[in-house]
Amino acid sequence: MGRVVIHLHGVAKQKDLRRVLEMYAERTQSRGVKLEVHSSKISSKAYLDLLCGLPGDLYLMDEGGAMDSSLAFAERFKNWSVGTKTVHLAIGPAEGWTEKPTCACQRLSLSPMTMPHELASVVLMEQVYRCTEILRGSDYHKA
Secondary structure, X not given: OOEEEEEEEOOOOOHHHHHHHHHHHXXXXXXXXXXXXXXXXXXXXXXXXXXXXXXXXEEEEEEEEEEOOHHHHHXXXXXXXXXXXXXXXXXXXXXXXXXXXOOOOEEEEOOOOOOOHHHHHHHHHHHHHHHHHHHHOOOXXXX
């Protein structure tokens, strides 16, 4: 079974956002999702190099990336879950992905709008939780 790891650059500074991230991390933990928070003191280049060194598939969250509906993202998540590779979804540092990756990766967008990386982290975690609920057949997703 594949595993999904969400990577964040730094701990959310706002307590309320941090609590929401922790809540979604707790809800998705038993569903094969892991949240990893990296030091905000690590440079953009070092963060990207670290991500490129991980085994599995890397997706950088970027406003210019491919955009899915929640249902399409759930289908993508399902494929990741039944696959054998670990999938890494990464939120960039506050200044975005300023460095060119040294590895093969894809880019996914949460929205064509720009948002603070801490808010993007919450949106990503909520969408991952939503995926798990869609796949369970719950009524959480109201399409």
